[in-house]
Amino acid sequence: MTSPLRVRGRAWVFGDEINTDDMYPGFAMKLPVPEAAQHMFDATRPGWPRLVEPGDIVVAGRNFGLGSSRACAELFVHLGISCLIAEQYNSLFHRNALNYGLPALVVPMARQLIDEGDVLAVDAAAGLLRNETRGVDHQVEPLPEFVTELIEGGGLISRLEAGGYLDRVDATSTTGGKS
Amino acid sequence: MPDTIIEKILARSSGMSEVRPGQIVTSDVDMTVVIDVQFAHDRLGDVRAVHDPDKIAVVLDHAVPAPTPRDAEHGTKARDFVAKHDIDRFYDVGRHGIVHQVIAEQGLVLPGTVVCCTDSHTCAGGALNSAARGLGPLEILQMICTGQTWYRVPPTIRYELTGAKPAHVNGKDIFLAIAGAYGDATDHALEFGGPGLASVPMSDRRTIATQGAEIGADFTLFPCDDLTEAFLAEVAPDTTYVPSNADADAEYADVRTIDLSTIEPMVALPGTVINNAVPLSRLESVTIDQAFIGSCANGQLADLEVAARIVAGRRVAPGVRLIVTPASQQVYLDAVRLGYVATLVEAGAVVTNSTCGACFGYHMGVLAPGEVCVTSSTRNFRGRMGSTEAHVYMGSPATVAASALIGRIASPDELAEVAA
Known part of the structure; x- marks a missing residue:
């Protein structure tokens, strides 16, 4: 289980059109990433970040991540979220997730296959989703190869470092993002 | 093969003769724009060499003049960045403004070009017939280093405008009428055209294009017409560009007719x-x-x-x-x-x-x-x-x-x- 593409964790199930400002409130952009992460879903699920355990998986409905380019994925990674599953993503949010090394699978009807608290095992490269709680396996659309290579390599920052584009520094937080 | 606007621009920017929806292409980026908040946690300070300083602009907009010391530091980092990499197009406090407005005023958004910035409303540039969109901060960092990015060619929804826009109606009203009636356009490009378009001034086009992000559109594109050319004659005189208009028989995911006179x-x-x-x-x-x-x-x-x-x-x-x-x-x-x-x-x-x-x-x-x-x-x-x-x-x-x-x-x- 060392590949970031093969993960196992409990599901947190969210609804349709979860937007970036809900995940990453504007005022939290004034904070360092570890503090900002504690404000995810302040409005709609206050206290949620404290309930997250490393490996947990976030499941959402349609149009997941509508809104800003702000790096919500970085906050998920900070909290230890191992994978995103959604029926449909906003493309900007989806690309952000993959670039931060977070597997993000498209699973139509995800919320019919997964209840909150279900334990899931995912192989994002093979497109396997096992709902261990229900004891059911699902074949889903795997991530394309250029994406799995990106994630296995640790995301876009690692790729830029490996390509000699960036000076290497001690691993600290990356990003930025905006309104 | 006939093209929509986005197909035409992405084909040219990726060196292909034609592209079709669903295809992944690697495009050369004509203008990469960096904003103050990207300097917050980013690795911009670790960039060894930019791909091309003439294809980068830096605009301070989100938190200027700085309301906190932390925001002030973003300005410091931006000034260091432009100095280190000889970037001339730097819009510091005093020359500043909201990035999408500034780059349009400065003639940095041109028909047929690919423009990226880490702000979701970069799609504003679509009013000027540019394949402009917001992408995440890491991708902007990559473009600064390599000059390239990738796109999945989106299918296009065309809004065919008829009638004439009443004087008291704003681009906001047109956009909200569309968003209210048709809902989201996730993973699609929007394209506006038709005989009614001539009654929609550039300011209203910019409002509509900007707000395309709110319905999840990847791009919101207008053709290059007389109004576009008149705008560019003001902000970018003596600049050549490639108008990228849709072909008459281009294929659309949907064509929706809007009678502007009813808005x-x-x-x-x-x-x-x-x-x-x-x-x-x-x-x-x-x-x-x-x-x-x-x-x-x-x-x-x-x-x-x-x-x-x-x-x-x-x-x-x-x-x-x-x-x-x-x-x-x-x-x-x-x-x-x-x-x-x-x-x-x-x-x-x-x-x-x-x-x-x-x-x-x-x-x-x-x-x-x-x-x-x-x-x-x-x-x-x-x-x-x-x-x-x-x-x-x-x-x-x-x-x-x-x-x-x-x-x-x-x-x-x-x-x-x-x-x-």
Whole structure:
């Protein structure tokens, strides 16, 4: 289980059109990433970040991540979220997730296959989703190869470092993002 | 093969003879734009060499002049970055403005080009026939280093405009009518065209293109027509570009006809614009605490002109704050010279420095719990403009200005009745 593409964790199930400002409130952009992460879903699920355990998986409905380019994925990674599953993503949010090394699978009807608290095992490269709680396996659309290579390599920052584009520094937080 | 606008631009930028929806292409980026907040946590300071300093612009907009020491540090990092990499196109405090307004004014957005910035409203550039979109900060970093990015070619939804836009109708109303009726356009490009387009000025096109992000469109594109060329003759004289218009028999995911003459002032209810907008005439009475005119969507000179005309000789209602944020220093200066700023201030408005400010709930007019705001800015998500317990309605600058005077969300038509 060392590949970031093969993960196992409990599901947190969210609804349709979860937007970036809900995940990453504007005022939290004034904070360092570890503090900002504690404000995810302040409005709609206050206290949620404290309930997250490393490996947990976030499941959402349609149009997941509508809104800003702000790096919500970085906050998920900070909290230890191992994978995103959604029926449909906003493309900007989806690309952000993959670039931060977070597997993000498209699973139509995800919320019919997964209840909150279900334990899931995912192989994002093979497109396997096992709902261990229900004891059911699902074949889903795997991530394309250029994406799995990106994630296995640790995301876009690692790729830029490996390509000699960036000076290497001690691993600290990356990003930025905006309104 | 006939192309939509986005197919034409992505084919050219990726060196292909043609591209089709679903295809992944690697494109050369013509202009990569960096903003102040990207310097927050980013690795921009570790970039060894930029791919091409002439294809990079740096604009300070989100938090300027700096409201906190942390924001001030972003400015310091930006100044170091442009000095280290010999980037001439740097719009520091004093030359600043909201990035999408600034790059359009400076002639950095041209037909047929690929433009990227880490701000979701970069799609504003589509008004100028550019494949412009927001991408994440890491991708902007990659473009700075490599000059390239990738796209999945989106299918295109075409809006065929007929009739003529009534004078009192703003691009905001057109957009909200579309978002309210058709909902989201996730993973699609939007394309506007048709005989009615000639009646839609550039300021309204920019509002519509900017707001495409709100319905999840990857790109929102207008053709290069006489209005586009007239705009570019002002901001980018002697510059060559490649108009990229759709072919007559291009294939669309859907074609939707909008009769502009039937559009009336619209209001989005709090939360989202998607399937959540109603004609102002059917809105129940909503009293307001704050009215905001600004942002990349509606902080343009034309927007301030409309607001000034409506508030001229009147007063903002007791208990209401009218906040006006010009979209750039240039807009601010023009509005001062034309007397709009004086008119607005005389009516009791606050005219702020140009910044993204209140639109994203960061500074210059954030909302308290329980407050109600009507805004002409970009986004009405819960919590967007401050407290998660505030309520944000969205309408045109005319609607916002009239609402500020009356104290509830209202149309300029109601002013005569109130005064009587």
